[in-house]
Every structure is written in structure tokens, then in C-alpha cells.
Amino acid sequence: MNHLGARIGLAGLGVAAVFLVAGQSLVSSPHLAGVISNLALLAVAGWAGVTFALRARVGSPGLRSARILFAGYCFTWLLGRTAWTFYEAFGDSAWPSVSWVNAVLVAATLVAIAGGFCLSTVPVGAARLRSVLDGLLVGFALFFVAWTFVTSPVIDAGGSGADIALGFAYPLADIVLISVVTMALPELPAQLRKYGYLFLAGLLCIGVADCAYAYLAATGGFRSGTLVDAGWLLGFGLLVLSATLAPPRIEERFSRLTALSPRALLLPYLFLAPVVVLSAWYVVSGRVLDTEMVLIGMASFVVMLVRQIVTVLDSEARAESLVFQATHDSLTGLWNRAKFYDYLASVLSRRGETRAVLFMDVDDFKDLNDGLGHAAGDEALCCVARRLEGHMRKDDVIARLGGDEFGIVLRSVRDADEALRLAERVNKAVSVPVVVHGEQHEVSASIGVALSGTHGETAGVLLRNAELAMYAAKREGKSRCALYDPSMHVNVLDRVRLLSELRTAIEQDQFRLHYQPKYDLRSDAVSGAEALLRWQHPEKGLLSPTSFLETAEQTGLIVDIGRWAMQSAFLFIGSLRSEDVISTTFEICVNVAPRQLKEPDFIADVTRCLALSPLQPHQLVFEVTESAIIDSTVLPALWSLKSLGVRVALDDFGTGFSSLSYLDRFDFDVLKIDQLFIADLDRSQSRRAMVAAIIEMAHTMGLISVAEGIEQESQLAALRELGCDGAQGYLLSKPLTEAQFVSLLSQTTPAVV
Structure with a gap:
């Protein structure tokens, strides 16, 4: 965490708060108090815009775009509020409740909405649907509250069409913005997510202040220098802190395996709390819910139910993906070494059948990989993997053990001769030129064969024996198959001893x-x-x-x-x-x-x-x-x-x-x-x-x-x-x-x- 940035941010907010308190408490003139309050707001909003703009120079493309748009939001809001301040300070008549300045301020929120969409990197599928449902759930819940305290009272007060439009525009724009950001939060990189909550809290403060302004302006009771300004000040101050404290370089992208934060999953339900409280208050007080409120509440319930189902399905899909990644090779889709080892240990524990393990290594793969590049090497390995899959028996198992090494378990073989025949068949299938980047390249493999029930029953011993036989095949001239013999292990021990003695010879x-x-x-x-x-x-x-x-x-x-x-x-x-x-x-x-x-x-x-x-x-x-x-x-x-x-x-x-x-x-x-x-x-x-x-x-x-x-x-x-x-x-x-x-x-x- 950027501790210096945190201290600077808190100090700046403190100065702005002093200005606001001074405007409301120490200045007797309401007009002067409003001017002081406006100046404090302009300073904090401008500060937020500059901070986002500076942070937009680094990071992933999506994060940079989001920061640019959030900076645009702050500067657009600053433009509207500057005009507002100028008019209040030097205007000759009362400030109208609806004007072009309100349009600019609402437009600023639309810019922030675009930034929120840039944060969302969730691909299509269950994860995308769950995110959309999160946004709808939050939107319905907030609209229920806004309808209760802002829109419905403005309509009941008999305001003009412009006043009613104002009562709709501010809450609706803020609701969409908060919903979009809530959608993006669960899938944000873990390093950024906690600062996303701070950002969301700032938007909520600004949204509450906007709703209060919309109601007071429509009913003729708004003036600058009141507690409404405190909501804007706190909101933009939290935006400053979120931008200052968040790590600038976040290159992590969305993955189907991204772990969902429990807090992020529960966040949409927190917005339902006011809906439940308001509904209970209406029932206890004997008041009748408006038709609009009933419809919004029902929609919230349906969305919540569907979201639960989608979340369960998405969690199952993520769990399956995690299991697949833990047990399979990401390049070829074959089993990986860990899964292969566990399976081999399992089948060896069941007596009655003779199993054979083939350990295959692609000959001279390093030359192909270094000469043509890693992409060509990967393409060749995938081709070899497909050939292995196409020439195995139904019950045989194939795995990529690492690099250019593959393992095969033959579930049931009569004797060593049959195992060698199957190994030769595999070798023949692999030893066909592969086409890489439009050109043919020769491929061959060396295969070691080890049988269970002869020289050891454990998976580790059997796999080691097959690998030793593979090295023996390479020493015989490559593109060959070799059956394990105990003397091979002795040769390896001799080689290890020789290697140690050679190192000593160099040193001494x-x-x-x-x-x-x-x-x-x-x-x-x-x-x-x-x-x-x-x-x-x-x-x-x-x-x-x-x-x-x-x-x-x-x-x-x-x-x-x-x-x-x-x-x-x-x-x-x-x-x-x-x-x-x-x-x-x-x-x-x-x-x-x-x-x-x-x-x-x-x-x-x-x-x-x-x-x-x-x-x-x-x-x-x-x-x-x-x-x-x-x-x-x-x-x-x-x-x-x-x-x-x-x-x-x-x-x-x-x-x-x-x-x-x-x-x-x-x-x-x-x-x-x-x-x-x-x-x-x-x-x-x-x-x-x-x-x-x-x-x-x-x-x-x-x-x-x-x-x-x-x-x-x-x-x-x-x-x-x-x-x-x-x-x-x-x-x-x-x-x-x-x-x-x-x-x-x-x-x-x-x-x-």
C-alpha cells in the first residue's frame, strides 16, 4: 500500500473538510458559506480527476481506459460545478432547478458508467450472466429506495415535468453507475478489489448527495453549503483515496479459474437490506406499498433467485475447471504427471493383471524447439499427443509427463513380448514427419518399457524403471524400444558415481x-x-x-x-x-x-x-x-x-x-x-x-x-x-x-x- 499517498490523501480531505465546516459553521452569510463549500468541492473533484489521469499511464489496457474515463467523469463534474459556483457567486437571480448545468452533471455520470464497463472483463457464459444479475439486483434495490425517498415524493408534490425529470435523471444515472461497478467488482484482480470497494463507497456517497439534491431542487429547498455538499465531498474524497492507494500496475486478466471473493458474492445482497427494512416499516406502520414498489420488489426477488441458481452453476464450472487444470496438461490436454502417477498407483494396487508402463521421449526435440521456436515445438508436441491418442487401446492411458516426455499405462498385457510389440506400434505411429509452419520435419521417439510384478510394484519404481529403459534405448541409437533390465539401474548408479567423481576431479x-x-x-x-x-x-x-x-x-x-x-x-x-x-x-x-x-x-x-x-x-x-x-x-x-x-x-x-x-x-x-x-x-x-x-x-x-x-x-x-x-x-x-x-x-x- 502507498502509505505516503494515503497520508497525503487524508490530509487533503481534512483541509477540504475544514473549508466545508467553516462554510457551514463559522460564516454567518449563507451566500459566502455556499461559495466556500463549492470551492472545497471543486478542489477535491479536480484532485480526483488528476489522480485518475496520472494512474491511467500504466496498467492493463482495460484498467487504463477505465481510469481515463473516471478522470473524464471528475473533470466533467468539475466543469458543471464550476459553472454552478460562478453563477451562485455572481448571478443576479435565483438558480433554476433545471438547467444545462444539470445536464452536464448527469452526463458526467454517463462517462463514469462507460469507465465501469471497461473494468468488466468477464467472458460470456455463466460468469457474465451472474455479473449481469448482480447489476440488476443492485439496480432494483437502489431504485426501490430512490422511488421511496426521491421520485415518488417529487411526483406527489405536483412538481413540473422538468422537476420530475430531475427526480428521475440523477437517481437513475447513479443507480446504473453503481450497478455496473458492482458487476465488475467480483472479477477484479485481488490486488485491486479492496480498493474497488473504496471506490464503490465513494460512488454511494455521491449518489446519496445527488438524490438529496434532486429532491430538494425539485421541491425548492436546496442551497449550497449544507450537508448535501458533505456527501459530495466525502464521495470524491473516497475516489481520491481509491485511486491513490490502488497499485498502478495491475496486469492480471480475468480467468475462468479466478477465485470469487465471498465478500464480492455477498455484496449485492447488502443492497437488499434497505428494501427489506422499508417494506417492514410500511407493513408495521399500516401503510400500503405503491404498485411500483411491489413490482420492483417482485423483480428483485426473481433476480435474486435466478442469481442463486447461476452462482451455484458457475461455482461448479469453476471447480471442474480447477480440477481439470490440476490433473491435465494445459498444452496437449492429456493427463499430467501427478494424475498419471496417482492412476498408476491405483491400478497397481489391484492384483491379477500385468500392467506395463511406457516412458517415451521425443528424440532431438531440443534441436527442433530451439531451431524453429517454442511455438513450433508446441505444435509438434500436440501432433505427437494426437497420434498417441489415435493408436492406443480403449483402456490404455496417456499422459504428458513434462517437456517432450510422455507416459503410457497398458492396463492388461500377457507378457513382455506383447508390451514390446505395443511399444513398437506406438513408435511407428509417432515416427512420421510432422508438418510445422508448412514444412515437414522428421520425428522419432525412444521408448522404455517396464512391467509390473517383475522388478517392483510401486508406481514410482515402475515409472523409474521405464525411464531407465528409455535412456538405454537412446544409447542404442534412438528411435528404439527397450525393456527394463535390473542391470540398467546398476548402470545409472555407476553413472551417478562417475559424475560425482568427475566433479571431484575438476576440483582437485x-x-x-x-x-x-x-x-x-x-x-x-x-x-x-x-x-x-x-x-x-x-x-x-x-x-x-x-x-x-x-x-x-x-x-x-x-x-x-x-x-x-x-x-x-x-x-x-x-x-x-x-x-x-x-x-x-x-x-x-x-x-x-x-x-x-x-x-x-x-x-x-x-x-x-x-x-x-x-x-x-x-x-x-x-x-x-x-x-x-x-x-x-x-x-x-x-x-x-x-x-x-x-x-x-x-x-x-x-x-x-x-x-x-x-x-x-x-x-x-x-x-x-x-x-x-x-x-x-x-x-x-x-x-x-x-x-x-x-x-x-x-x-x-x-x-x-x-x-x-x-x-x-x-x-x-x-x-x-x-x-x-x-x-x-x-x-x-x-x-x-x-x-x-x-x-x-x-x-x-x-x-x-
Whole structure:
């Protein structure tokens, strides 16, 4: 709450009240008292208008429009009252009971009515009907009171047509305004609703003052500076407070699930209290109710009855909506994880049937979602959900468990073979291209299957087992189904243990770099080295990357490990360059994972390492595999490396799909021929022809060719004959520690290119 605004508002009202009291009590002249009272009213009404206008700059569109119109109401009323004050202060004759000023004041109320409608954001349906009935109920109740105290007495007094019109216009305009605001109150955001009651109280005070004025003006008894002015002063003062205290930014919109405030629901019935009291007074005093009063009372009763019925129906609809939202996924309309879990626990508690749980994950969904946008991803998920619904048996249950994961309960299956057949059928149904934004995109899924009565009966265990089987299916190549086996759980525990040990290894500096020399086949000299990662495990000894690299890449730890490897290689090879152990043509090759290339800070890390190292950019070669550049999102990082002067090598060439196409996607500097082609190079003519073609292609494209995995002299001789530029392998040298590598360099002559 704006405490400063509250203090300012109350202080201002106090000053205005002092003016009003002074006008009525301390000034003997009625004329001067009226002028003072009018000035106080003008100040408060103007203040209210300015406050609403300032608050109209922020908030939701509906709230801003309402505040603008309420400001217009205050300023229009101010205009009419200013003319009134001017005439009373300087006019030569009596002020007529009906004039154009009355029209302006009534028009001001019409502007406020428009603002009240802007507050109402209830959609069509039971909620809208209940709101309308609220307005009618309040309207009938207020009209009953107005008829009793204003309209009927004016008519009975034999007033003119203009006087009777005045007796109708003021009460009717205020009744409509109060009814409209009452309609909007229950559906207002909770933060705004309590200030809405303050606003409504202000309108009621203004309405009472208007009715009193209409009666007194029509019967010739009104003058300024009386208690009627106090009603207007209090009313506009409450409007000032409601506008000042209410939070300016209310962006919350109406929802079918908006909780109805009990006070808001009971509010219309409070307006019936005067109707009941007046009716009882008429009966006790022996007076006869006017026909009009009887009709209004009957209408109020009918509206109240209908409202009760509609409120009950609306409450039931809201309760159903809340239950649906609590148990269903908002995107696909399928059951959510909580409902799925409860249902699975329920069916597992009933013995006799074998149940199967399928845990399905959409393959490579992140690439589709990131590449085409979240809207496209949502569309694809909805398409998958509809396909699942169309290929399930009658008693099977489907749920979206979160993200791109879906769960299926097969109520009755004979054995694991039947469960796998059903899973394969689901996979086949899902693995059909989806049309997103007018284009076809391939979709596949990995599904894990777990059966009840085999490895655990609880819902949590069964769902976990199915998820473990799903991950096993992904490791086997995706777009597959796998049946849970207890060994999968053991594998997960091993993976968790490995992950913990990897984090410890990073913290305790347990990683090492070994360097495998690369030889120039033209001079037989060492032309460079590849930095190879090793883990000095405290219990298992020295581990190669095959035992931990996959987990590091999947968990993102490869980013920290790769950064350490790059910095360490730069530091070591840089120190050799500073000591003139190597030449300016010596190359250090560092492997880089796709996850590293996607890191926003990767290029900055490389730039920082280059700035701190005596090495030249061309001496650094980053090696990427074919699988890395399948994802086009890594290409910007590779081009940034090229712009730094760093060279890029395509590692393990020939082992991936469409290897040649990758050479066209990026301007590589080095082509590393995989060991697969070298293994039987000296025994297979077809393999020799393939290697010859690769080397010739590399030279044609201006690439340096390097063969990996050289283990025999015959392989090395064949590569020399074919014109290969460089080679590395155990025949030439195994990976060496730093000390061993320095010793090797001291015994050989570095290559000069």
C-alpha cells in the first residue's frame, strides 16, 4: 500500500473538510458559506480527476481506459460545478432547478458508467450472466429506495415535468453507475478489489448527495453549503483515496479459474437490506406499498433467485475447471504427471493383471524447439499427443509427463513380448514427419518399457524403471524400444558415481594431458602434437577419455574440462616456444566438443589464451568431429575461430554420414583420415584406392592430410607413396607425458614448413 499517498490523501480531505465546516459553521452569510463549500468541492473533484489521469499511464489496457474515463467523469463534474459556483457567486437571480448545468452533471455520470464497463472483463457464459444479475439486483434495490425517498415524493408534490425529470435523471444515472461497478467488482484482480470497494463507497456517497439534491431542487429547498455538499465531498474524497492507494500496475486478466471473493458474492445482497427494512416499516406502520414498489420488489426477488441458481452453476464450472487444470496438461490436454502417477498407483494396487508402463521421449526435440521456436515445438508436441491418442487401446492411458516426455499405462498385457510389440506400434505411429509452419520435419521417439510384478510394484519404481529403459534405448541409437533390465539401474548408479567423481576431479586437478607427436612425412620430423586428455584417478589409475568423456559431454562438465585442457596445452607448448625448443611452425592440436562450441564464452576464452601465450594463432589447431558439425549451430563459433587466425581440422574423416558434404559446409584447414581406413591399407587394394582418393581430394581443396593410427611400417610406407602430408600413431610414438615429450624433442629436429 502507498502509505505516503494515503497520508497525503487524508490530509487533503481534512483541509477540504475544514473549508466545508467553516462554510457551514463559522460564516454567518449563507451566500459566502455556499461559495466556500463549492470551492472545497471543486478542489477535491479536480484532485480526483488528476489522480485518475496520472494512474491511467500504466496498467492493463482495460484498467487504463477505465481510469481515463473516471478522470473524464471528475473533470466533467468539475466543469458543471464550476459553472454552478460562478453563477451562485455572481448571478443576479435565483438558480433554476433545471438547467444545462444539470445536464452536464448527469452526463458526467454517463462517462463514469462507460469507465465501469471497461473494468468488466468477464467472458460470456455463466460468469457474465451472474455479473449481469448482480447489476440488476443492485439496480432494483437502489431504485426501490430512490422511488421511496426521491421520485415518488417529487411526483406527489405536483412538481413540473422538468422537476420530475430531475427526480428521475440523477437517481437513475447513479443507480446504473453503481450497478455496473458492482458487476465488475467480483472479477477484479485481488490486488485491486479492496480498493474497488473504496471506490464503490465513494460512488454511494455521491449518489446519496445527488438524490438529496434532486429532491430538494425539485421541491425548492436546496442551497449550497449544507450537508448535501458533505456527501459530495466525502464521495470524491473516497475516489481520491481509491485511486491513490490502488497499485498502478495491475496486469492480471480475468480467468475462468479466478477465485470469487465471498465478500464480492455477498455484496449485492447488502443492497437488499434497505428494501427489506422499508417494506417492514410500511407493513408495521399500516401503510400500503405503491404498485411500483411491489413490482420492483417482485423483480428483485426473481433476480435474486435466478442469481442463486447461476452462482451455484458457475461455482461448479469453476471447480471442474480447477480440477481439470490440476490433473491435465494445459498444452496437449492429456493427463499430467501427478494424475498419471496417482492412476498408476491405483491400478497397481489391484492384483491379477500385468500392467506395463511406457516412458517415451521425443528424440532431438531440443534441436527442433530451439531451431524453429517454442511455438513450433508446441505444435509438434500436440501432433505427437494426437497420434498417441489415435493408436492406443480403449483402456490404455496417456499422459504428458513434462517437456517432450510422455507416459503410457497398458492396463492388461500377457507378457513382455506383447508390451514390446505395443511399444513398437506406438513408435511407428509417432515416427512420421510432422508438418510445422508448412514444412515437414522428421520425428522419432525412444521408448522404455517396464512391467509390473517383475522388478517392483510401486508406481514410482515402475515409472523409474521405464525411464531407465528409455535412456538405454537412446544409447542404442534412438528411435528404439527397450525393456527394463535390473542391470540398467546398476548402470545409472555407476553413472551417478562417475559424475560425482568427475566433479571431484575438476576440483582437485586430477586431469592430465599427454602429447602424441605428429610427424611430417616429407622430412620425418616432428611438426606438431595432439593434446590427449587423461584422468589420473586416485583408485583406478590413469584413465583414457573413453571411460568418462560421454558422461562429461552429456552433463556439460566437458565445458570446464575442455577449458582446462586448452589452457594447459597453451601453457605447456607456449613455454617450449619461449625456450626455443619448438619453432613458429609447430602446431598444437586440441580436441573440442560440440558443447564447448555452443558456449557463449568459448571464443572469449580462446582469445584470452592467445593473448597470454607466445604462440601465434596459426599454431593452434582445433579438431572437431563430423558428428559435431551436424548441428549447424556450432558453425558460427568455427567461423569466429577462423577469424582469429586459428586453424580447424576435421577429425575422424570418413566415419560419419555424408562425410563429403561436411567439407562443403566449412572451410577446414586439415583433414585427419580415420584409423578405420589405415588398418588394412597395406593389404586391401580397395582401401588403398579410397585413401588415395581422400588424399588427392584434400590436396585439391588446399587441405593438409594427416593419417591417424599408424601401427605398422607397411602402412607408413604406403602413406608416403600416396603423398600423405602427416601421420601419427603408436608406430611413430605413443602419447607422452610432458617430460617424455620434451625429451623426444631434444632428440629430434623440429620440422620447418
